[in-house]
Amino acid sequence: MVVGIFRALGAVAMMMALAGCIDHANEPVLLAIGVPVNPxxxxxxxCVTDGNAMYDEARKQYELRAQLTGYAQADDLEAETIARAAAHRQYVACISGQGYRPLYAN
Structure with a gap:
């Protein structure tokens, strides 16, 4: 019983230590508008998860449109541009729904 508690505490301590290793350099600063839904x-x-899902879906849709229109090979640069734009729109829409406005450092 006591060994299980120490194992759980050790796992929590390890997760907290590893959480400090995540790179947050490119994340926007979130400005709360009104009362945010979540921290x-x-x-x-x-919202990053939603954006990533939208990125994958936009890439799939681009490939399908390329096949339907008869292009033998899709343009990777155009597919990447369209997918990144779709992911960004999804992120901004999601973060707005959460009660925040993203501020990007440029």
């Missing part, structure tokens, strides 16, 4: 870290995590 900023949780909202960012949720």
């Amino acid at each position: 900023a870290a949780v909202a960012n995590s949720i």
Whole structure:
């Protein structure tokens, strides 16, 4: 019983130590508008996941459109540009729904 508690505490300590290794350099600063639904870290995590899913879906849709129109090979640069734009739109829409406005450092 006591060994299980120490193992659980050790696992939690390891997760906290590893969480400090995540690179947050390119994340936007989230400005709360009104009363946010979730804390900023949780909202960012949720919306990044949504953006990643949209990126994958946009790439698939581009490939399907290329096949339907008869292009033998899709343009990778155009596919990447379209997928990144779709992911960014999804992220901004999601983070706005969470009650934040993203501010990017440029």
